[in-house]
Amino acid sequence: MSELSGAEILLQCLVDLGVEVVFGYPGGAVLPIYDVLYNHPTIKHVLVRHEQGATHMAEGYARSTGKPGVVLVTSGPGATNAITGITDALMDSIPLVVITGQVATQLIGTDAFQEADTVGLTRHCTKHNYLVKSPDRLAHIVHEAFHIATSGRPGPVVIDIPKNVQVATAPYERPDLSNHVSYRPQLKADPALIEQAAAMIAAAERPIFYTGGGVINAGPEASTLLRELAELTGAPVTSTLMGLGAFPASSDQWLGMLGMHGTYEANMAMNKADLIINIGARFDDRVTGRLDAFSPASKKIHIDIDRSSINKIVMTDLGIVADAASALADLIAAWKKAGHKAADLEEWWARIAGWRARKSLDYPDGGAEIMPQRAIADLFKATRGRDTIITTEVGQHQMWAAQHYPFDAPNKWLTSGGLGTMGYGFPAAIGAQMGNPDSLVICVAGDASIQMNIQELGTATQYRLPVKIFILNNEYMGMVRQWQELTYESRYSESYSDSLPDFVRLAEAYGWTGIRIEGPQELEAGIRQMIETPGPVMVDCRVAKLTNCFPMIPSGAAHTEMLLDPSQISGTLADEAKALV
């Protein structure tokens, strides 16, 4: 059998695994791979401007297409630059395969040029990682890496390939991956537990579905099944930031997002429920608030593919380890088989109607300045009916987008939830556009976050990607400023965005179109222009500078202690609360 070089084997594996696009940046330790990529017939390489950008692009590609994102970077600084994105993917369960170059095996450990202990550095921010010591092992490792990244709870996998392994040769054969000795994620639920869950739901008087990113991870059919189960049971549905879109916001049963910046009705319903059905969510501290006051009267069912998510933070009454789609299908079947009927939830819905009447997402409008919430609402109106994907940076604008841009389908909402990485949204939009050439991809950004990976403007230009950046420019790191207002008596320590660039001219310098929106009367037309202008567009939308994001549950507070408007801000917080993030 003829032999291939390690670099050729790698590329052949990628082809066999159906990879179409790789986000990367070259350097000494990956030159053999780049040489095989040269004029490659099927694999498209996207040259980024910073390796962190590559990782977030791969995340955006993965979350919007359901396929794994692939990254290729060099050793040393290439690998260390990728670490933030790798960690982000771990926290948000995004399937990535990150290929890093390494110095030749005989140089490892000698402080060689551009050597970094990539496997050591990424040990705790990957689902798994490998150092490939021989080209004979490469094919097996690459195929296994994709399997691990995409199956079970998805996550990032790093493959560190020394340069001599890229050059040395070995025979290539598509490896057989069946029967891994230790890695066997559990997908199918124990049927007895499913029956029990169905009975608990049927018997509940105040049930609520609390759904999360796991439903998105489980694929579009999980979202369809969730709709069916919600309909069968008649119960209200809320979701985490990561799960938005899995359940249609246009449904009557939708309560909006829960948690720190969730709606009053979602948080109150969680607090007063007698049964919480958690599907693919992980009881994050942004969601639970003060733990001893979290939904005190409810029984809890938790369906999660990762056993370590169950009982990690909140003790459950019924833990079910399974893939969300599989468990939902089983639950629906069990519900029908047992002849369960939707309980009479009239009283429960009446209470929810009372909470809804508080209109917790309302904001004062009609003044001389653009309210950021209004900007998002108008963005929604203008993009309605189109195939739109929204990505966000991190901060107030992210929360306003979550609150005021309703989603009806999964994989259309890309945001950095767990790590909360400023600099995620713009590259994620580029990745999403690569994977969805016909979609309208818009990054909702803040003036501070957008500067974290602003260099990727060049990438979008190079590949003619018509992404749109919609900056809610409040001239502050608004989220930080808001916390300082709440907790530190408005001492705005280093949270003012000084020396902002002229975003319009910056856009133009990169060959983009730049648009500035200065007042409410320009808002609608400005948004329309952004959408209708072909090619990439950056919008500098000037919004009211000191607006706060409400509702808000202050850290360490219970769901019932939600702040609904600015008059409730005290300006100080106890040390116990200050110590929480």
Place this chain on the structure above:
Amino acid sequence: MHITEELSERHVLSITVTNEAGILAKIAGLFTARGYNIESLTVADISDNHQVSRITIVTNGPPRVIDQIIAQLDRLVPVHNVADLTANGPFVERELALVKVAGTGEHRIEALRIADIFRAKVVDTTTTSFIFEITGPTDKVNTFIGLMRELGLVEVGRTGIVGMVRGRD
């Protein structure tokens, strides 16, 4: 403001893993990264073909944390199985210590007498010192070392514990 902590239990975990580079760092690092405690850790190859190792870890934490530790270990790709020996019923735990004691006269005689009671073996001797080898559960080893402290303890080396469930399987 003060930081409070929950009450802890001691658990012995027996973990089988694929014998691959970095596996020990992965396991030990998981404990540091997530703030879990390690009292002792032993590793050895346990299969004919050198592909599987057993790692025995003694840890402590509230029951909730112990459960998390097991779940977190279990989801590492190279981990085959995690057994909580403490929770799985009766089990045997042993460790070995080498204990060097120096002294003359009454102290020397007393050290030998105590060693005899504890069934510690003398594995090295000079006219003014002994090295004892003692095996047993951690408590027994601790008690022995405590007694030797009064009789001229010079140095201690311990293996950390290995454990196994009692009975057939």
